[in-house]
Each structure stands twice: as C-alpha cells, then as structure tokens.
Amino acid sequence: MPKRCLSFLLLFLLLLLALTGCTRSPQRLTPTPALSAVQPPAFVNLPAEQAIPQLIAAEREASRLGDEATLSRLWAEGGRIVDSRGTDDPADDFTWPNRAAILDRYRLAVFPAPPPALEELPTPTITVQEDTAQALNGQDRWVFTHKAERWWIEELHY
Secondary structure (H helix, E strand, O other): OOHHHHHHHHHHHHHHHHHHHOOOOOOOOOOOOOHHHOOOOHHHHOOHHHHHHHHHHHHHHHHHHOOHHHHHHHEEEEEEEEEOOOOOOHHHOEEEOOHHHHHHHHHHHHOOOOOOOOOOOOOOEEEEEOOEEEEEEOOEEEEEEEEOOEEEEEEEEO
C-alpha cells in the first residue's frame, strides 16, 4: 500500500474513533420504585367511604405530577385498567393486566399528557361488600380491595 493511502487510512480511523467517542449513550429508564421505599398515604387505612374518594383523588394527582412511586403504592399488584374505547362491546377493550403494566401505561401515555387537577374531592357512589368496594365516579367504574389492613385500587374501567 502506498504511504499516502496508509496515512489517509490512519487519519480516517482516528477521525472515526474521535467521532464515536462523541456519541451519546442511550437514555436509561428509571426503575420502578421499590414499594418498601415509599410509604402509603395514611388515608388508605380509613373506612371505605372515607378512603375511596381520597384514593381516586390521589391517583389523579399522582397521574398529573408523574409520581410513579405514589401510584405504585395505590394500585394492587393484581390490579388492572380497562379502556372500553367508548363502546359497550368488551371485544374491543384494551386491558393493562397488573401493576407493572399499569405503571408502564402511566409512563408512556399519561405522564406526557397528564389529566387536569381535580377542583374538589370526588363524591363517587360507593358500594361495600366485605373486603371489596365498588365506586362509580362519572363514567369511571372503580373496584377497591381491602388487603393487609388497607385499601388498594384493584380496577379502573373507563
């Protein structure tokens, strides 16, 4: 190889090496906060009639603020969200089947375009049966479960 080609090749490799050092590393996703690191709000221990309106309001506020840690302490591990897509036909529903999927939904769909703040504490219609409660708040149907001496959000169907 002629000396000029070798010099050009070495210069090209040095330039290539310098440019690869300038590239950005991929952004890392923040891990889901450990449940033990975040304490649940005190109201989750209240009777259903008092806890549920506060759970609904806390879910909305955490959604608005992008507070994944709080959301992870409100939703039951086996919780789910069902988007009925505006129809009565369950065949076209989209479901997020567990807490991990629900938190992904918040990160990808809710946090970038958060809901507006609530003007006042919701006043849902609440029905309690032993360790389960159902609440109707506007068009949203909520299911709550009482486990480990506290209330959890089990399901949101909208």
